[in-house]
Amino acid sequence: MTADKLRADLVRITKKLDVLGLSHGTSGNLSVRYGEGFLITPSGFGDAFRKTVEVENLSELYLRALQVGEPVLLSADEFQDAQKRFTTYGKPVS
Numbered sequence: 001m002t003a004d005k006l007r008a009d010l011v012r013i014t015k016k017l018d019v020l021g022l023s024h025g026t027s028g029n030l031s032v033r034y035g036e037g038f039l040i041t042p043s044g045f046g047d048a049f050r051k052t053v054e055v056e057n058l059s060e061l062y063l064r065a066l067q068v069g070e071p072v073l074l075s076a077d078e079f080q081d082a083q084k085r086f087t088t089y090g091k092p093v094s
Contacts, residue, residue, distance in 0.1 A: 006032055006039050014041050015049055 010030050017023040017030075031040040042048075065071040074082065 003034055003039065006034055010039060010041050018049060 010032060014023065014030055029041050029043060031038050062071070
């Protein structure tokens with residue numbers, strides 16, 4: 001097996017562990033022995049992957065919004081108000 005194939009497998013497995021919630025923060029590094037050394041995933045790889053996916057999703061939403069016109073951006077005060085309102089979003093009303 002080639003080093004490139006092993007690297008691809010490490011990335012694929014790390015992503016799967018992350019999706020399953022089995023890798024948190026800087027934990028969950030994987031390694032495999034290759035030749036006289038090792039191939040090791042970097043610390044925090046799962047977190048970096050999550051952030052990359054989030055940026056891609058937000059970029060897609062922005063491009064979709066541009067198709068129907070220029071998006072209206074919230075002011076800093078409006079954004080803070082929206083953040084406060086979302087603290088109870090989805091929680092049962094008592």
